[in-house]
Amino acid sequence: MPRNVVVTGSGSGIGAALTALLRARGDRVIGVDLRGGDVDADLSTPEGRATAAAAARDAAGGVVDAVVTCAGTSVPGTAMVTVNYFGTTEFLTALRPALxxxxxxxxxxxxxxxxxxxxDPDVVxxxxxxxxxxxxxxAxxxxxxxxARQLYPSSKAALAQWARRTAVAEGWADAGIPVNVVAPGIVLTPMSAGIFDDPEMKKVMDTAVPMPLNGYLRPxxxxxxxxxxxxxxxxxxTGQVVYVDGGAEATLRGPSDF
Structure with missing residues (x-):
């Protein structure tokens, strides 16, 4: 039976790849993006998040089988906080009853x-x-x-902690809702294209995120x-951070940090 799956950032990168896979197996995807989605919304504002969640819920007939939040930005600036963190946590929380x-x-x-x-510990x-x-x-x-570049890891560190806290909080695990994080290494997407065009930036990136297993990821x-x-x-x-990173996390933090 087809399931209703809400995907933010559905228009490109990981969100677009996931949308294609879900639809190929027969699921109904309600895509949320800044423009061109089934629901167009600006997740950088509280109003945009609330409007998007309500529209996605209504499109699903009040019952949402799964939510995947792919929307995000790596452009240095405050949007790394408003979109990456609050654009995920507030949107997902608003859809909790439908889940x-x-x-x-x-x-x-x-x-x-x-x-x-x-x-940045203050941002986190x-x-x-x-x-x-x-x-x-x-920020x-x-x-x-x-x-400004420190804001991206800050948003993602906070997101992982939020997900682990939320996974076992009232209204989630006791409602049968697993909450997990998929943490990629370097993914070949339009968002990362500029890095590969700059040899110096690529060198820095490869040092910061070594990926011994199969190299860079596809969406x-x-x-x-x-x-x-x-x-x-x-x-x-539930409550897990699953590193899909070609071994980067294990390389950087070693076998004793798990």
């Missing part, structure tokens, strides 16, 4: 290997406190101080991992 109404609901958040890298703390105004103030300070490689976590077969995996 709970499903027989076998699932939720997956797209994180990143960068979540293991140095981050404000995000986890659900204080967007304070998170934005700290603006980071930009002014020339630390489809990440989508395949997500596909199992949102499937009905995933009955007990």
């Amino acid at each position: 709970a109404a499903a027989e076998r609901p699932r939720a997956v958040v797209i994180g990143s290997i960068s979540g293991t890298q140095p981050s 703390a404000a995000c986890l406190a659900d204080d967007e105004a304070t998170a934005l103030a700290h 603006e300070r980071a930009v002014a101080d020339g630390r 489809e490689d990440v989508a395949a991992a997500v596909l199992f976590l949102v499937s009905e077969e995933n009955s007990h995996i």
Whole structure:
């Protein structure tokens, strides 16, 4: 029986690859994107998130079988906080009742290997406190101080912590909703294309994220991992950060950090 799956960032990269895989197996995908989706919305604002969640819920007839949040940005700036973190957590929380109404609901958040890298503790703390105004103030300070690139790992570190906390919180596990994070290494997407065009940036990237198994990822490689976590077969995996990274996390943090 087809399932209703909501995918944010469905228009490109991992979101587009996942949408294709889901539709190929017969699921109904409700794609959310800035433009060109089944639901067009700006996830950088509270109003946009609420509107998008309501539209996705209505399109699914009030019952959502799975949500996958792929929407995000790597462009240095405050959108790394508003879109990457709050655009995921508030959107997913708004859809929790529709997930709970499903027989076998699932939720997956797209994180990143960068979540293991140095981050801004003030930004992370404000995000986890659900204080967007304070998170934005700290993010603006980071930009002014020339630390804008630190906001991406900050948003992804906070997202992983939020997912692990939420996975066992009231209204989630007790409602049968697994919540997991898929954290890719370097993915060949339009968002990362500029890095590969710059030899110096590519060198820095390869040092920061070494991928000994099969090299760079295709969006489809990440989508395949997500596909199992949102499937009905995933009955007990929750609160996990699954690194789809060619061995980068194991290389960087070693065998004792797990």
